[in-house]
Amino acid sequence: MAQKNNRKQFFKHMKKIYTLIVVMSALLLASCGNEKSIYPEETKYLPVMLQGSDKWSILNIETGELVAKDAFKEVPSPVVDDMFWVYNEQGRIDIYNVTDCKNKVNKVNKENYGSATSFSEGYAIVSKPGEPLQVINKQCETVAQLSPSVLSASMFRNGRALIHTDLDRYGFIDVKGDTVIAANMSYAAGFNEDNVALASFSEVNDSAKVVSVIDINGKTLYDLDTEKYQIVTPYYKLGVLIVAKKDSMVCLDHQGKEVANPHPTPKKVLDAGYRERVYTGNDNYIAIKGDRMGLVDKDNKVLIPFEYKFLQNISATRFVAGKDSVLFLIDDHGKQVGKAKFVDFKNYDIESQAVRGYINMEVTAANLMSFFDENMVCGAQKGANLMDLNQLVGVQPAQYVGMKQISRPMPPLFYTYIFDSDIATMSADAATDSVPADSLAVPYQSAKFNYDAKLRGVNFNFVVVECAPGTEERLCQMISGAMGTKGFKLNSDGSFISNAGNVVVMGYEHGVFNLNYYFNAAEAKPLPRVSRSI
Numbered sequence: 001m002a003q004k005n006n007r008k009q010f011f012k013h014m015k016k017i018y019t020l021i022v023v024m025s026a027l028l029l030a031s032c033g034n035e036k037s038i039y040p041e042e043t044k045y046l047p048v049m050l051q052g053s054d055k056w057s058i059l060n061i062e063t064g065e066l067v068a069k070d071a072f073k074e075v076p077s078p079v080v081d082d083m084f085w086v087y088n089e090q091g092r093i094d095i096y097n098v099t100d101c102k103n104k105v106n107k108v109n110k111e112n113y114g115s116a117t118s119f120s121e122g123y124a125i126v127s128k129p130g131e132p133l134q135v136i137n138k139q140c141e142t143v144a145q146l147s148p149s150v151l152s153a154s155m156f157r158n159g160r161a162l163i164h165t166d167l168d169r170y171g172f173i174d175v176k177g178d179t180v181i182a183a184n185m186s187y188a189a190g191f192n193e194d195n196v197a198l199a200s201f202s203e204v205n206d207s208a209k210v211v212s213v214i215d216i217n218g219k220t221l222y223d224l225d226t227e228k229y230q231i232v233t234p235y236y237k238l239g240v241l242i243v244a245k246k247d248s249m250v251c252l253d254h255q256g257k258e259v260a261n262p263h264p265t266p267k268k269v270l271d272a273g274y275r276e277r278v279y280t281g282n283d284n285y286i287a288i289k290g291d292r293m294g295l296v297d298k299d300n301k302v303l304i305p306f307e308y309k310f311l312q313n314i315s316a317t318r319f320v321a322g323k324d325s326v327l328f329l330i331d332d333h334g335k336q337v338g339k340a341k342f343v344d345f346k347n348y349d350i351e352s353q354a355v356r357g358y359i360n361m362e363v364t365a366a367n368l369m370s371f372f373d374e375n376m377v378c379g380a381q382k383g384a385n386l387m388d389l390n391q392l393v394g395v396q397p398a399q400y401v402g403m404k405q406i407s408r409p410m411p412p413l414f415y416t417y418i419f420d421s422d423i424a425t426m427s428a429d430a431a432t433d434s435v436p437a438d439s440l441a442v443p444y445q446s447a448k449f450n451y452d453a454k455l456r457g458v459n460f461n462f463v464v465v466e467c468a469p470g471t472e473e474r475l476c477q478m479i480s481g482a483m484g485t486k487g488f489k490l491n492s493d494g495s496f497i498s499n500a501g502n503v504v505v506m507g508y509e510h511g512v513f514n515l516n517y518y519f520n521a522a523e524a525k526p527l528p529r530v531s532r533s534i
Helices: 002-028 361-369 471-486
Strands: 045-050 056-060 066-072 083-087 093-097 123-127 134-137 142-145 150-153 161-165 170-173 179-185 196-200 211-215 220-224 241-245 248-252 277-281 284-289 292-297 302-308 310-313 318-322 327-331 342-345 405-410 413-419 424-426 447-449 455-463 488-490 496-498 503-509 512-518
Touching (some): 284 310, 302 318, 471 512
Antiparallel strands (some): 045 056, 045 342, 123 134, 196 211, 284 292, 405 413, 424 447
């Protein structure tokens, strides 16, 4: 259980990144969207923890009835395509169909899964300890086994799943496991209903990355001018991509041309003076007046009174509401749906990924070491500041107010830039009608970057929790044996120091391999080496 809890804590800070993508997409489409755009995977079920319980239930949001009450010790994944999964007491995944929450589907073939995507179009991608990733159907039957070179994979969307290989490249497969777009991209986003996606074909360490927009077959539609436009969300919605241009937001079509906003925020809502507005579908908006939330339509007619401290849309017609710590389900006119009262819930998200069950040790060690040498890490030398790092593409200052780090996910690798001061601070001249960076938080233009913030070092986390036991220590040994080729010498405390005074420290804990690179040797601290319990 310790491993499972630690894994949750580890991914908790990464969740903010993925959630931000979803929230930004929904918020920006307050002026460019409809129900389908905001709810890419429709669901009529919601995992909830009922008031007075320490177990999880599943609520039918259409009827308000519980299809499973106090059934699970761990939080179920979002119910997509009527399927969901739950971690069992051994820290492995059991898969269920919502029509029968008492019997796990994988019980029949006794499969043992370590990670899984959500189901979509009848298929999901899963990992088994010590095996390559596999595509399964709703009966948990293996449809295809992926190449051992595939590190991780996302859920299927429009028949395509995004894969990430051990050569740090991205591509796409179909539900049969066949490659439909070669893994030759240094970055790619998943396809949405428009069947177009952003991708980068340049080298990972190339500061002048070429970002292209491709169709579902991999054909380049156009190259995005990243000097002119700043990526805010990598997803097209209703035929347009929202990008930042100087101090404003603009829409680009499939040819990269600026087009008119297809669905501007209605003037009556815009002029109402709300602190925030979030589009929920059906021409309705969650708005904040003072410290209370409510729902208004395009004519600013109040549909849900401004009396809730918490209000979040689950679908275009269903909302989770709360006046205190107790939550309940209401419709788009404020009427309670069902009698369930709960204190926590799990909404739809896109963060679940399947992570491969074993790694090529030589390739992995070489990839990790390619990020640094005796003088620099990730292309930055001692004294580098935020401006030098080229880390601001696709991010907004409001995301980093009060924070001293920027995280970059490339599952199963996560790396974080650590600075000596706050990356961003609030601006004195905040815009009153701007796009927020997260739900109920800071306005888009109300913060500014501190470009002089200096880099202290970089932290690498490599997730091997589903790999063979002992993988972490073997990685430590392999990298340690090659540190001399990078200009480092072994210290008595087990760390490595270069002639430039930079220090590398390695360790691992509960299935996560850690490597810290310090520019100041005095800041270096040893990392624990704790093997997994299972």
